[in-house]
Amino acid sequence: MLGQETVKVPFLGAVVSVRGSVVDIRFDEHLPPIYSVLRAGGEGRIIIEVLAQLDARHVRGIALTPTQGLARGMAVEDTGGPLKAPVGKEVLSRMFDVFGNVIDREAALSDVQWRSVHRAPPPLARRSTKSEIFETGIKVIDVLMPLERGGKAGLFGGAGVGKTVLLTEMIHNMVGQHEGVSIFCGIGERCREGEELYRDMKAAGVLRNMVMVFGQMNEPPGARFRVGHAALTMAEYFRDDEHRDVLLLVDNIFRFIQAGMEVSGLMGQMPSRLGYQPTMGTELSRLEERIANTDTGAITSIQAVYVPADDFTDPAAVHTFSHLSASIVLSRKRASEGLFPAIDPLQSNSKMATPDIVGARHYGLAQEIRRTLAQYAELKDIIAMLGLEQLSQEDRNVVARARRLERFLTQPFFTTKQFTGLEGKLVSLEDALDGCERILRDEFKDYQESALYMIGAIDEAKGKPKVGPPAAPAEPDSKTEAKAAPDPAVKSTAKSTPESHPNSGTKPQPKVEHAADTHES
Numbered sequence: 001m002l003g004q005e006t007v008k009v010p011f012l013g014a015v016v017s018v019r020g021s022v023v024d025i026r027f028d029e030h031l032p033p034i035y036s037v038l039r040a041g042g043e044g045r046i047i048i049e050v051l052a053q054l055d056a057r058h059v060r061g062i063a064l065t066p067t068q069g070l071a072r073g074m075a076v077e078d079t080g081g082p083l084k085a086p087v088g089k090e091v092l093s094r095m096f097d098v099f100g101n102v103i104d105r106e107a108a109l110s111d112v113q114w115r116s117v118h119r120a121p122p123p124l125a126r127r128s129t130k131s132e133i134f135e136t137g138i139k140v141i142d143v144l145m146p147l148e149r150g151g152k153a154g155l156f157g158g159a160g161v162g163k164t165v166l167l168t169e170m171i172h173n174m175v176g177q178h179e180g181v182s183i184f185c186g187i188g189e190r191c192r193e194g195e196e197l198y199r200d201m202k203a204a205g206v207l208r209n210m211v212m213v214f215g216q217m218n219e220p221p222g223a224r225f226r227v228g229h230a231a232l233t234m235a236e237y238f239r240d241d242e243h244r245d246v247l248l249l250v251d252n253i254f255r256f257i258q259a260g261m262e263v264s265g266l267m268g269q270m271p272s273r274l275g276y277q278p279t280m281g282t283e284l285s286r287l288e289e290r291i292a293n294t295d296t297g298a299i300t301s302i303q304a305v306y307v308p309a310d311d312f313t314d315p316a317a318v319h320t321f322s323h324l325s326a327s328i329v330l331s332r333k334r335a336s337e338g339l340f341p342a343i344d345p346l347q348s349n350s351k352m353a354t355p356d357i358v359g360a361r362h363y364g365l366a367q368e369i370r371r372t373l374a375q376y377a378e379l380k381d382i383i384a385m386l387g388l389e390q391l392s393q394e395d396r397n398v399v400a401r402a403r404r405l406e407r408f409l410t411q412p413f414f415t416t417k418q419f420t421g422l423e424g425k426l427v428s429l430e431d432a433l434d435g436c437e438r439i440l441r442d443e444f445k446d447y448q449e450s451a452l453y454m455i456g457a458i459d460e461a462k463g464k465p466k467v468g469p470p471a472a473p474a475e476p477d478s479k480t481e482a483k484a485a486p487d488p489a490v491k492s493t494a495k496s497t498p499e500s501h502p503n504s505g506t507k508p509q510p511k512v513e514h515a516a517d518t519h520e521s
């Protein structure tokens with residue numbers, strides 16, 4: 001049953017006009033306030049949210065359900081309250097729609113509390129200011145754009161570059177280890193994906209700490225516009241009342257903006273740049289600002305962001321960027337080269353990638369990797385025009401390192417096993433850093449590039465075929481050394497490097513040169 005039914009106020013109105021999802025209603029005695037929920041049709045099937053008071057007797061609302069069957073003159077009942085979402089321990093392991101109805105074909109909820117979905121973000125004074133890293137087990141993310149516990153990360157990308165796959169993989173890697181509650185909110189994406197995720201989570205046995213809320217692409221714009229608020233209301237309950245950490249996953253926040261655009265258009269507002277609603281910034285910040293950390297708990301959020309036509313200057317993408325502490329940009333070019341996850345390291349960034357937070361060794365390595373990849377990107381034009389042979393030896397080494405790094409930073413995913421045929425790999429930050437460091441030290445220059453492709457930790461490359469011995473006398477030394485040393489020994493020699501940085505605790509300094517040019521970050 002719907003939560004809106006609990007408070008019944010006998011104010012009745014009548015439908016004056018219906019245009020698609022927009023309904024004008026006349027109330028003679030009492031004008032319902034903004035955000036009131038009204039019900040019409042048989043059994044109050046049609047649910048309308050008031051968005052504007054037109055004059056002393058008329059309100060304009062947007063239907064959150066289809067409006068078929070609604071006609072002029074039909075009675076409309078004011079429920080006397082806003083849209084509400086169920087909160088409490090009972091919602092765990094369940095799947096909901098925007099109204100808080102369970103949609104997993106299990107028993108209805110019995111005793112839950114209902115809370116308004118319209119809530120203010122926590123005030124500045126209640127927010128906490130710790131910075132802690134959130135490991136994902138995905139090499140390229142942990143090394144180059146580490147996520148923040150309690151931060152907001154965005155996965156940006158055009159159509160079909162792997163946003164959903166990456167988000168699902170992160171859910172797979174993190175939900176099991178995360179002691180808190182995970183809430184998945186599907187906004188305006190495919191129902192099939194929602195259903196698959198539900199089944200996967202159930203099979204993985206992590207559903208008992210998870211809640212799913214869906215307003216998918218088949219639902220009216222009003223429902224897609226409010227489903228994010230419903231999910232956040234549940235997240236806030238776990239943070240504020242149960243003092244637990246919450247992982248909030250959203251696929252896809254762009255569809256929230258798009259639903260707002262549809263609602264705004266239907267309400268007759270003049271569009272702004274590129275047809276977006278003039279209120280986009282406010283709408284987005286009202287939602288994003290609620291995703292915050294307080295002293296009682298943290299809401300960590302990962303959001304997929306569809307980028308229309310791969311245009312990163314699109315106002316929706318630009319507005320979303322500004323809310324996030326880490327931006328992970330997926331590039332079509334990488335996807336077409338088969339370098340999955342197709343993350344562009346040079347365009348992605350994270351506020352956590354500073355020496356104070358990740359430590360000097362990690363920071364130095366990340367800078368060195370970025371520098372190498374950036375140099376390779378610059379050299380690509382020359383290679384295309386003149387060929388690799390025309391480069392200096394030094395530049396050729398950079399290219400070799402960069403290409404090996406690029407391949408090492410690919411990773412087979414658990415969630416893509418059925419179509420790649422490769423078993424998924426979870427890689428610890430330490431292993432990922434170790435691999436990058438050894439590639440930068442040219443330990444793998446005799447290996448074929450493909451030896452590093454789609455592997456987990458770097459040691460998996462050992463035993464894969466090497467390139468024929470080109471420059472024979474210079475190489476064998478390092479080669480045999482690398483090969484002869486059993487893997488733990490290699491690590492321990494690295495660990496026992498005498499000079500260790502004050503910031504990095506016991507971690508060794510990398511042999512690679514350090515970030516002189518910090519402007520690159």
Ligand SMILES: Nc1ncnc2c1ncn2[C@@H]1O[C@H](COP(=O)(O)OP(=O)(O)OP(=O)(O)O)[C@@H](O)[C@H]1O
Pocket residue numbers: 157158159160161162163164165166306340341342413416419420
């Ligand atoms: N890590 C990966 N490994 C292998 N294949 C991948 C990977 N990521 C994405 N793909 C391929 O790309 C396809 C599209 O991925 P996905 O559905 O995640 O895209 P999307 O960005 O969510 O698209 P949309 O914007 O349409 O929702 C997948 O079906 C898969 O074939």
Ligand SMILES: [Mg+2]
Pocket residue numbers: 163164165189
């Ligand atoms: Mg998707």
